[in-house]
Amino acid sequence: MSVITWILVASLLIVSVQADSKNNPADELVAVLNSNRTAHKSSALADNPGLGCIALQYIKAYQGDCKEAGGADAKKPIESSFADTFAPNCGVEVSTLGPITGRLLGCQSKYVSPSEAFSNLLIYDSMTLEILYSKNHTEVGAGVSGSDGGSPYFWCVLFSNGSANSSFVLDGGVAKTQRPGCFSGNNDDCSDANAWHSSSWSLAIGVLIALSYTLGL
Numbered sequence: 001m002s003v004i005t006w007i008l009v010a011s012l013l014i015v016s017v018q019a020d021s022k023n024n025p026a027d028e029l030v031a032v033l034n035s036n037r038t039a040h041k042s043s044a045l046a047d048n049p050g051l052g053c054i055a056l057q058y059i060k061a062y063q064g065d066c067k068e069a070g071g072a073d074a075k076k077p078i079e080s081s082f083a084d085t086f087a088p089n090c091g092v093e094v095s096t097l098g099p100i101t102g103r104l105l106g107c108q109s110k111y112v113s114p115s116e117a118f119s120n121l122l123i124y125d126s127m128t129l130e131i132l133y134s135k136n137h138t139e140v141g142a143g144v145s146g147s148d149g150g151s152p153y154f155w156c157v158l159f160s161n162g163s164a165n166s167s168f169v170l171d172g173g174v175a176k177t178q179r180p181g182c183f184s185g186n187n188d189d190c191s192d193a194n195a196w197h198s199s200s201w202s203l204a205i206g207v208l209i210a211l212s213y214t215l216g217l
């Protein structure tokens with residue numbers, strides 16, 4: 001086998017492994033959202049982990065009921081749940097809860113990539129576009145979860161106009177562990193094995209291709 005082929009196979013494997021070790025769909029969603037905002041000349045928003053954790057709690061309030069999360073008669077958790085359950089479950093100091101200036105919520109049975117969820121599920125009309133580009137927001141947090149690690153998959157983005165380092169402050173600087181699901185801003189991997197098959201697949205395919213090259217197939 002030629003040197004070039006080896007280099008190709010090796011880089012393929014490295015790419016797969018890296019994708020696997022930085023596997024957080026909520027972080028990816030915020031990255032997609034911010035690059036879309038800046039392309040539209042709106043400011044990039046600070047990714048606040050306390051707010052991200054609360055976005056994941058917000059999803060959990062639907063208890064897996066996809067119908068209630070979307071469409072014209074979408075429900076909202078009652079306002080008091082932020083202080084009563086979401087903040088305490090995350091370890092966010094209740095006194096630092098900031099105003100919510102917008103939300104984007106979607107749910108469907110099939111898992112899609114964060115960029116597809118952004119453009120096909122969360123942003124779907126002029127109102128959701130207006131929320132996306134609003135100048136009221138200063139920070140953002142995203143949560144992604146399947147119920148019990150499986151279908152249906154919920155995606156939630158919460159916006160706030162709080163100041164990034166003094167709102168949604170985490171007690172001791174770390175969020176309480178959340179299972180299942182992923183949230184943004186925490187600089188963590190989130191490879192819930194039950195929920196996120198895609199990167200294991202790319203690794204498996206990488207290995208398979210490498211093997212077939214090695215065996216000269």
Ligand SMILES: *[C@@H]1O[C@H](CO)[C@@H](O)[C@H](O)[C@H]1NC(C)=O
Nearest residue numbers: 036037039040118119120123
């Ligand atoms: C931003 O996202 C919206 C909704 O998906 C899309 O219509 C628009 O083309 C995107 N803008 C850029 C610059 O990608």
Ligand SMILES: *[C@@H]1O[C@H](CO)[C@@H](O)[C@H](O)[C@H]1NC(C)=O
Nearest residue numbers: 101102130131133134135136
């Ligand atoms: C921005 O905030 C103002 C005042 O709270 C409100 O009237 C307006 O509707 C908000 N804009 C958007 C796009 O949400």
Ligand SMILES: *[C@@H]1O[C@H](CO)[C@@H](O)[C@H](O)[C@H]1NC(C)=O
Nearest residue numbers: 098099100101136160161162
């Ligand atoms: C933040 O948003 C809330 C609700 O929209 C509004 O009442 C408040 O004045 C805003 N605060 C700042 C600092 O813009």
Ligand SMILES: *[C@@H]1O[C@H](CO)[C@@H](O)[C@H](O)[C@H]1NC(C)=O
Nearest residue numbers: 046162163164165166167169
């Ligand atoms: C918040 O961040 C700003 C800018 O980084 C800084 O000037 C300010 O001192 C910080 N405030 C607190 C309470 O840490």
